[in-house]
Amino acid sequence: MNNHVTTHQNNSVHGDDSLLTVVINENITIDAVMDGVTDHGGAEASSAVRDRIELDHPITSNSMQDLLNDLNTEFYQVGGGRFLLTTASIAITSSSHLYVIAVGDSPVYLIRMGEFSQLSGRIGGLLRLNSSSAIGAKDSLTFQTYDSPVSAGDRLLIVSDGISDNLELNEIKEFMLDSESTQELSQILETTSSERTQRGGTPASMRGRVRNDDRSIIARFF
Numbered sequence: 731m732n733n734h735v736t737t738h739q740n741n742s743v744h745g746d747d748s749l750l751t752v753v754i755n756e757n758i759t760i761d762a763v764m765d766g767v768t769d770h771g772g773a774e775a776s777s778a779v780r781d782r783i784e785l786d787h788p789i790t791s792n793s794m795q796d797l798l799n800d801l802n803t804e805f806y807q808v809g810g811g812r813f814l815l816t817t818a819s820i821a822i823t824s825s826s827h828l829y830v831i832a833v834g835d836s837p838v839y840l841i842r843m844g845e846f847s848q849l850s851g852r853i854g855g856l857l858r859l860n861s862s863s864a865i866g867a868k869d870s871l872t873f874q875t876y877d878s879p880v881s882a883g884d885r886l887l888i889v890s891d892g893i894s895d896n897l898e899l900n901e902i903k904e905f906m907l908d909s910e911s912t913q914e915l916s917q918i919l920e921t922t923s924s925e926r927t928q929r930g931g932t933p934a935s936m937r938g939r940v941r942n943d944d945r946s947i948i949a950r951f952f
Contacts, residue, residue, distance in 0.1 A: 732882075733759075733823075733950055733952045734911065734912050734950070734951050735751055735759075735761070735912055735948065735949065735950040735951075736911075736912035736913045736915070736916045736948075736949045737749055737751055737916075737947065737948050737949075738916045738919075738920055738945070738946070738947040739915075739944075739945070739946045739947070740892070740920065740924075740944060740945040740946075741946075742770070742944070743890075743892070743942055743943055743944050744768045744943065744944050745773050745944065746765065746766035746767070746768050746772035746773045746774075746776060746816075746907050746944055747763070747764065747765055747766065747776060747892070747939050747944040747945070747946040748763075748764040748773075748776035748777045748779065748780040748816075748946075749762065749763045749764070749780070749847075749946045749947075749948060750762045750783055750784055751926045751948060752783065752784055752787065754787055755788055755909070757778070757825040758789050758822070758823070758825075758892045759822075759950075760783060760787070760789070760820065760821070760822050760824050760826050761789075761820070761823070761886070761888055761944045761948045761950060762779070762780065762783055762818065762819070762820040762821075762888075763816050763817075763818075763819050763820075763836050763888045763890055763947075763948060764776035764777075764779045764780060764816045764817060764819075764836075765816065765817045765834065765835075765836045765890040765891060765892075765944070765946070766815065766816040766817075767815035767816060767817075767864055769818045770809075770812065770813055770814070770815040770868075770938045771809060771813040771814040771815065772815060772816055774814060774817040774922075775805060775814040775815055775816035775865065775866055778801065778805075778808045778814075779798070779816060779818050779865065782797060782801060783797065783820070783843075785831060788820070788822075789822060790829070790915050791822070791829045791831055791875060791877060791892055792869070794820060794822065794829075794831045794832060795873055795875075798818060798833060798865060798871060798873075799870075799871055801817060801866075802865050802868075802870070803867060803869070805834035805865060805866030806866055806867070806868065808871055809866055811866070811867050811868060813866070814866040815864040815865065815866045815867055816834070816864060816865050816866065817825065817832075817833060817834025817835060817836045817863070817864060817865070817890075818831075818832065818833050818834065818836075818865055818918055819832040819833075819836040819837065819838050819850055819851065819888050820832065821833070821886055821888060821948075821950075823880055823886070823950070823952075824880075826877055826879055826880060827877065827878070827880055828840075828876070828877065828878055828880040828884070828886070829873055829875070829876070830849045830850060830874070830875060830876040830877070831873055832849075832850035832851065832873065832874040832875075833863070833864070833865050833871055833872070833873060833874070834851070834863045834864050834865070835851045835863060835891060836850075836889065836890050836891060836894075837849075837850055837851030837888075837889060837891075837894050837905075837908060838850045838851065838876075838886070838887070838888050839886070839887040839888075839889075839902060839903075840884065840885070840886055841884065841885035841886075841903075841906050841907060842878075842881075842883075842884050843883070844907070846849075846903040846906065846907070848899070849874070849876045850874040850876070851874075851891075851894065863894045872924050880882070880920070880952055881952065882952055883952065884951075884952040885900070885906050885907075885949075885950075885951050885952070886948075886949070886950045886951075886952070887906055887915070887947070887948070887949050887950075888946075888947070888948040889919065889945075889946060889947050889948075890943070890944060890945060890946040891941065891943060892923060892941065892942075892943035892946070893919050893920070893923050893942040893945050893946070893947060895939075895940075895943070896922070896923040896941060897919070897922060897923065900931060901922070902919075905918050905919060905922075911951070912949040912950065912951050915949045916947045916949050919945075919947055920945060921946065923945055924945075926932060926940045927940050927941070927942045
């Protein structure tokens, strides 16, 4: 199935985000966003997850969970649950199917048949990442998973919380629906979050809340 992807990363605040898009073959791709926990070895942890996915190419939900479980064991043994901590939000897409595997609060969004869904992560941006929801924090992981057929017209978005915390959910929905291309979507997400971080201007319902954090985006339109 033909699709278009745009990736964007602004890692200028903490340098803890990592992202990856891998084309396995003409039918299978892996998209991943990792948001490392600041001051807890986040940059090292997020880049280690990225590098391992790029090396191993796990193309099923089970094999991806096995990979993340292996890394969690390694991180926990070294860091004791206080160091080497990162989220991971990963989508594996084939010509006919979508699998999402996520640990932590970095959200994955999907537009299908005009309907908007959040497949992983917290909703509302009011909670902060706690150690129990990060790779490396405990001796075992809890996964958020999703699998479904994929078809022409579907729109997939994975972001770190430097984006999602600075926009309302309905704004993300509108941007995904209204954007003509993945590049346009990526640009408006980055611009809106950046402007609010620098000058405020958040909707009244957000009560002026903004979060100055690294910003990672993977947008894929099928």
